[in-house]
Amino acid sequence: MHWLTDAFQYEFQRRVFVGGVLIGFTNGFLGAFVVLRRLALMADSLSHSLLPGMALALLIFGLAPMGLFFGALVAALIVALGAQFMARNSRLKEDTALGLLYTVAFSAGVVLISFVKVRISLVHYLFGSILGLSNADLWTIYGISLVVVPLLVGLQRPLLLTLFDPTVAKSQGVRVNWLNFLLMFGLVVTMIASLKAVGVIMLLGLLIAPAATVYMLCDSYPAMLWGGGALGAFGCCTGLLISSRWDFLPSGACIVLVLGVFFFLAYVFSPRYGLLRKLRPARHFHAESLARWPGKTVEGEGAKKS
Amino acid sequence: MTRAAPSLDPLAAHQLSVSDLTVSYQRVPALHHIAFDVHCGQCVALLGPNGAGKSTLLKTLAGLLPRETGKISFHHREVSGATQDFAYLPQREQIDWDFPTTVRGLVEMGRYLRVGWWRTFRAEDEKAVDEAIAAMRLEPLEKRQISALSGGQQQRAFLARALAQQAHVFLLDEPFTGLDKPTQDDLKGVMRTLRDLGKLIIASHHDLTSVPALFDHVILLNGELIAAGAVAEVFNEENVHKTYHTPTFAGPAKHAHGHSHHH
Numbered sequence: 001m002h003w004l005t006d007a008f009q010y011e012f013q014r015r016v017f018v019g020g021v022l023i024g025f026t027n028g029f030l031g032a033f034v035v036l037r038r039l040a041l042m043a044d045s046l047s048h049s050l051l052p053g054m055a056l057a058l059l060i061f062g063l064a065p066m067g068l069f070f071g072a073l074v075a076a077l078i079v080a081l082g083a084q085f086m087a088r089n090s091r092l093k094e095d096t097a098l099g100l101l102y103t104v105a106f107s108a109g110v111v112l113i114s115f116v117k118v119r120i121s122l123v124h125y126l127f128g129s130i131l132g133l134s135n136a137d138l139w140t141i142y143g144i145s146l147v148v149v150p151l152l153v154g155l156q157r158p159l160l161l162t163l164f165d166p167t168v169a170k171s172q173g174v175r176v177n178w179l180n181f182l183l184m185f186g187l188v189v190t191m192i193a194s195l196k197a198v199g200v201i202m203l204l205g206l207l208i209a210p211a212a213t214v215y216m217l218c219d220s221y222p223a224m225l226w227g228g229g230a231l232g233a234f235g236c237c238t239g240l241l242i243s244s245r246w247d248f249l250p251s252g253a254c255i256v257l258v259l260g261v262f263f264f265l266a267y268v269f270s271p272r273y274g275l276l277r278k279l280r281p282a283r284h285f286h287a288e289s290l291a292r293w294p295g296k297t298v299e300g301e302g303a304k305k306s
Numbered sequence: 307m308t309r310a311a312p313s314l315d316p317l318a319a320h321q322l323s324v325s326d327l328t329v330s331y332q333r334v335p336a337l338h339h340i341a342f343d344v345h346c347g348q349c350v351a352l353l354g355p356n357g358a359g360k361s362t363l364l365k366t367l368a369g370l371l372p373r374e375t376g377k378i379s380f381h382h383r384e385v386s387g388a389t390q391d392f393a394y395l396p397q398r399e400q401i402d403w404d405f406p407t408t409v410r411g412l413v414e415m416g417r418y419l420r421v422g423w424w425r426t427f428r429a430e431d432e433k434a435v436d437e438a439i440a441a442m443r444l445e446p447l448e449k450r451q452i453s454a455l456s457g458g459q460q461q462r463a464f465l466a467r468a469l470a471q472q473a474h475v476f477l478l479d480e481p482f483t484g485l486d487k488p489t490q491d492d493l494k495g496v497m498r499t500l501r502d503l504g505k506l507i508i509a510s511h512h513d514l515t516s517v518p519a520l521f522d523h524v525i526l527l528n529g530e531l532i533a534a535g536a537v538a539e540v541f542n543e544e545n546v547h548k549t550y551h552t553p554t555f556a557g558p559a560k561h562a563h564g565h566s567h568h569h
Contacts, residue, residue, distance in 0.1 A: 036405065156424075157418040157421075157423050157424070158423060160418070161415060164401075164402070164405055165401060167396055167400060168396055170369075170370055171369055171370055172419055173388040215406060219408055219411075220406055220408075221407055221411065224406055
């Protein structure tokens with residue numbers, strides 16, 4: 001009989017592996033846009049507001065994947081657009097409006113999900129669960145990754161122009177508003193795809209940690225996109241495998257911890273922008289400064305006499 | 307691309323014409339029936355007090371603001387919105403200088419929309435980038451990240467991007483503000499280079515004393531057009547006085563604090 005359990009185990013590991021690569025890559029790739037456009041707070045709000053949408057869909061439609069998908073999408077849209085509306089029509093700034101709306105939405109989600117009769121655990125939605133990855137979830141992950149990544153790759157030049165300076169991009173004829181909308185849409189559907197594996201709370205970490213790590217290391221935009229994707233895929237797989245080996249560990253936390261290790265290594269040891277580089281006392285350029293004027297040399301401290 | 311029949315007047319072929327241009331913010335006109343002609347190979351100063359509509363004019367030319375009335379034409383073709391022929395240079399504060407790009411990467415951005423969304427750079431694109439970098443004397447700096455440049459070098463990098471874009475009209479928003487004397491001289495030299503390449507430079511400007519040294523043409527603006535033409539002809543005491551000693555119009559004086567509310 002043990003050939004069966006072996007095969008199941010093999011199948012399960014493989015599934016985890018493929019799902020992890022796709023989720024990790026898509027998030028890591030998107031992360032560059034989030035980091036460079038300073039959308040981290042926005043992304044965090046979006047991820048948290050998925051919960052009430054899914055909870056409501058669970059109450060009404062049960063575990064139907066389509067219901068969950070659209071419930072989450074609508075909830076995220078309401079929070080994102082609602083915050084913009086509030087910021088425009090009152091003296092509140094957008095960060096406060098967003099913070100308020102998403103915490104309220106998240107609380108509503110927590111309350112609602114407690115009423116759900118289906119056997120699901122809130123903890124799985126919050127922190128991610130590798131055991132919760134069903135076939136339907138996996139198909140969602142395949143589908144969304146295969147739409148979002150090619151879309152972002154195809155649009156990377158106009159997106160870069162928009163990220164770098166929206167005003168100038170607009171003056172060159174780039175459709176900035178449309179691209180921003182697409183970016184937001186890609187962000188939300190990617191989060192929905194990653195929700196089960198990573199959990200609401202850790203989604204932001206998987207999204208921004210890979211891009212932030214590469215950002216500390218280099219000055220190339222393509223490297224940030226592809227490097228972020230690769231690091232995300234690696235971190236995601238490693239995290240998932242750790243949590244499937246020790247199945248009491250929530251997968252989201254394992255993934256973000258793995259990525260966190262990489263980030264802090266880059267933050268401290270980056271040759272160009274790292275903390276150590278900043279802390280190392282710079283050499284004093286006294287002699288060079290004086291050398292600009294003819295006839296002056298540094299007196300006393302080691303000036304050569306000819 | 308179709309062009310109108312070439313005019314007999316050689317100057318008119320390289321002409322930017324603005325006629326009857328009105329731009330309003332919530333029904334309060336910032337520019338009122340403006341009309342002027344300028345030509346390629348000119349350095350034009352855009353002068354006027356704060357709130358006179360200098361930035362509004364630059365942004366309208368760049369296709370960033372909707373027009374209420376008016377026509378803009380360049381090379382006898384009507385310009386209806388954003389176009390690659392015009393390059394708008396942002397003010398310094400607008401840029402995230404930590405953006406992961408080098409000088410060369412920045413200049414390459416100028417080619418993106420010509421190359422297409424995903425096609426690779428052809429030899430002519432590389433050549434355009436090389437030439438733009440050379441014209442702005444940035445060769446030794448091309449591998450630098452953009453925050454590791456001086457203010458003047460940063461401006462030259464953005465001008466190089468516009469050159470690589472093959473823009474003909476350069477729209478600069480207060481390029482001389484906050485520059486020390488050597489950097490100012492440097493930018494002046496760069497503007498001459500661009501002018502000799504046949505580009506048209508339109509820059510908003512604040513320091514009246516430096517106008518004759520830096521520019522050959524002026525547009526004097528205060529909501530309405532006061533005067534436009536060669537420095538020698540229209541940049542005189544009378545016009546300057548008229549431009550700067552008329553209060554700017556910010557809408558009917560209902561709100562003391564100057565906000566425009568709409569209900």
